[in-house]
Amino acid sequence: MAHFVKKRGKSSPEVSTASLPDIIFMLLFFFMVVTVLRDGERKVKVVVPQATQLQKLEQKSLVNHIWIGQPVDKYRDLYGTKPRIQLGDKFATENDIPLFLEQHKIKVPEPQRPRITSSLKVDGDVTMGIVTDVKTILRKSGQLKLNYSARPKQD
Template identity: 45%
Template sequence: MAKFSKTGKREMPQLNTSSLPDLIFTLLFFFMIVTTMREVTLKVEFRIPVASELEKLEKKSLVTFIYVGKPMTEFRKAMGTESRIQLNDAFAEVSEIQDYIFQERASMTEEDAQQMTVSLKVDQDTKMGIVTDIKQALRQSYALKINYSANLRQ
């Protein structure tokens, strides 16, 4: 009967890592393509109203957003529960809308500034008085292209 004996210490073969950088860059490229960056941190909560007739905007880079809704729960203590206006990442008053529009136009080229559209993302429970005040401020700043954001009725 033959006896098998271990004559030497056997080592585990090394793992081939030559393709690891390719794999890492492929994953990085995938996440860069799939991920979208949020430009504005929402401080108001809103439920978008439902509509039956909608049109899609062509150039979203020419759209400036104004959010209107009740403050998030962490801001209710300081801001109350009434509907508030949010411009970029800050709460604002109606009187600040003109400056905001002029600032947005200044950041665009002259050709794009003429095509700028203001999109109102308003909570469906917001009173119409604040929307009318916003529209008056937009009219005074010559922002006459207004879009109301809504979801399509199914």
């Protein structure tokens, strides 16, 4: 009995929290790695259409994005409601696309360049005219791998 009392007096009842930072850091690193910081402001309204035969885009660094849609409300006064192209964080025309592709290409190591994919994020209500023009430009500049961005279909 006396033995018990003595032992209880000695031990500290606190739980060690020394490993807590490590656990938190691990979570932190996980989220840091999976985070995609939004690159710039979306200037066009894009709601991509739905589809079923979807393929995942691998390796974010090999993908460049071309957005097509109506300018968002903020830019309506300046640019009207005609569908426009957004490259990076600014409005552009079809003629800016080759330069944009080239700028992306030089950042990619040479052996991986044939695997570069252009992701077309086009609003569902846009007419095909502007999309066709973009596709023609892409073909002319030798960017043949395309991905029509879409959402999985919910039944």
